Amino acid sequence: MMIFAVRRSVTSLMWSNMKSAIARPEQGEKAIDLGCGTGSYTYWLNDIGLSVVVGVDISQNMLELARRKRVSNVTFLQADLVHLPFNDNMFDLAICNAVLEFTEDPVAALREGLRVVKPGGRLVVGCINKYGAWGKKYTKPWPRRSHEYLQPRSVFLV
Numbered sequence: 001m002m003i004f005a006v007r008r009s010v011t012s013l014m015w016s017n018m019k020s021a022i023a024r025p026e027q028g029e030k031a032i033d034l035g036c037g038t039g040s041y042t043y044w045l046n047d048i049g050l051s052v053v054v055g056v057d058i059s060q061n062m063l064e065l066a067r068r069k070r071v072s073n074v075t076f077l078q079a080d081l082v083h084l085p086f087n088d089n090m091f092d093l094a095i096c097n098a099v100l101e102f103t104e105d106p107v108a109a110l111r112e113g114l115r116v117v118k119p120g121g122r123l124v125v126g127c128i129n130k131y132g133a134w135g136k137k138y139t140k141p142w143p144r145r146s147h148e149y150l151q152p153r154s155v156f157l158v
């Protein structure tokens with residue numbers, strides 16, 4: 001497992017290069033965006049030429065906003081991360097950015113994410129920095145686990 005701490009105050013070009021370096025997406029791969037929200041990462045994966053890109057979120061409202069952004073080959077599905085409607089080992093890459101903090105059971109969500117990633121694939125997890133702009137924004141009343149952002153105990157064992 002590799003852990004990266006990234007300051008999001010970097011420029012968008014730097015951020016784009018960094019997320020590619022971390023996730024290492026390859027053309028033709030299958031990817032899933034876990035807790036896709038309005039689809040920022042989902043569309044990024046689609047744009048760089050992956051063969052299958054699926055965005056999953058529990059919120060129908062978020063999915064509707066994602067779908068309305070544009071026409072694409074991306075599939076958006078409503079599901080809880082702890083019960084993904086996919087067989088084992090289906091994806092080369094899973095991205096889960098700024099989501100675990102909002103789940104009831106982040107360890108179960110991580111386990112389920114790992115289940116659908118092929119052996120040798122990548123599960124990339126991003127967490128909100130407690131001290132950054134997003135962390136301050138989300139401190140109250142969400143997320144439930146805001147006190148755990150980037151604390152030692154927020155490294156989950158799966």
Ligand SMILES: C[S@@+](CC[C@H](N)C(=O)[O-])C[C@H]1O[C@@H](n2cnc3c(N)ncnc32)[C@H](O)[C@@H]1O
Pocket residue numbers: 034035036037038039040041056057058059062079080081082096097098099102103104
């Ligand atoms: C802060 S947003 C992040 C969205 C996106 N990953 C991004 O980086 O822009 C968190 C998302 O996690 C979703 N979410 C929270 N709990 C979830 C769960 N148990 N299963 C699926 N999605 C969940 C929320 O609906 C929300 O869209």
